[in-house]
Amino acid sequence: MRPLAGAAQAPSAATDGARGYAKRALAKRDTTGKDPNSGRKEFSDMGDEKDFFELLDRQAKTYMLTEIARGMSMTLKYAFERKFTLNYPFEKAALSPRFRGEHVLRRYPSGEERCIACKLCEAVCPAQAITIEAEEREDGSRRTTRYDIDMTKCIYCLLPR
Incomplete structure (x- = not known):
């Protein structure tokens, strides 16, 4: 192999290796x-x-x-500290009072639902995850027949409480 024109010759240490x-x-x-x-x-x-x-x-x-x-x-x-692991399906951790993942349709002590089917939560839901169907009763009040929250769309804003 010919050296390039004007190129400096390689030092001998590079040519004969570490032993040389x-x-x-x-x-x-x-x-x-x-x-x-x-x-x-x-x-x-x-x-x-x-x-x-x-x-x-x-x-x-x-x-x-x-x-x-x-x-x-x-x-x-x-090694000697208390373990944090729970046997999940059978043991559940205590929920924080600020937990925002639990959706509850609350009821009066008599057992009747508190929802009056005004559909405001459906209109206000930022993710449009709430669907409400309602019908009127004999006494003129409205009550829900279907109250669904699509959890795949929900952003857990704590609206339906």
């Missing part, structure tokens, strides 16, 4: 023929660097231990 790079690095280090470790600083000669690295190492170990202890304490806390 390691050989060249060792050759540069040992140019005097002495001990390969002679160019390195001894740990005792480092002075301030020694203290810094020891401190850094100690802090890393301490940090890791505290993180592990924190994680284990959280695990143990949740």
Whole structure:
């Protein structure tokens, strides 16, 4: 493969791989023929660097231990805590007084429905989910014969209460 015109030649480290790079690095280090470790600083000669690295190492170990202890304490806390799971079809959770999902057609204590079939809730329903059919009784009052809420359209605005 020919190099492109004007393109710089690739460095030799890229052409002969990591093994060649390691050989060249060792050759540069040992140019005097002495001990390969002679160019390195001894740990005792480092002075301030020694203290810094020891401190850094100690802090890393301490940090890791505290993180592990924190994680284990959280695990143990949740292991012995009361479970939140309910056996749903047979047990039901208590509903909040502000729950907006229950639709109820209320009744008087006598058992008669409170709805007088005025159809205002059908007209006001923002999702148009309420359908009311009514008829007149013998005494002249109107009562519902059919009161349906299409739950697929309902946005739970708490209107029919």
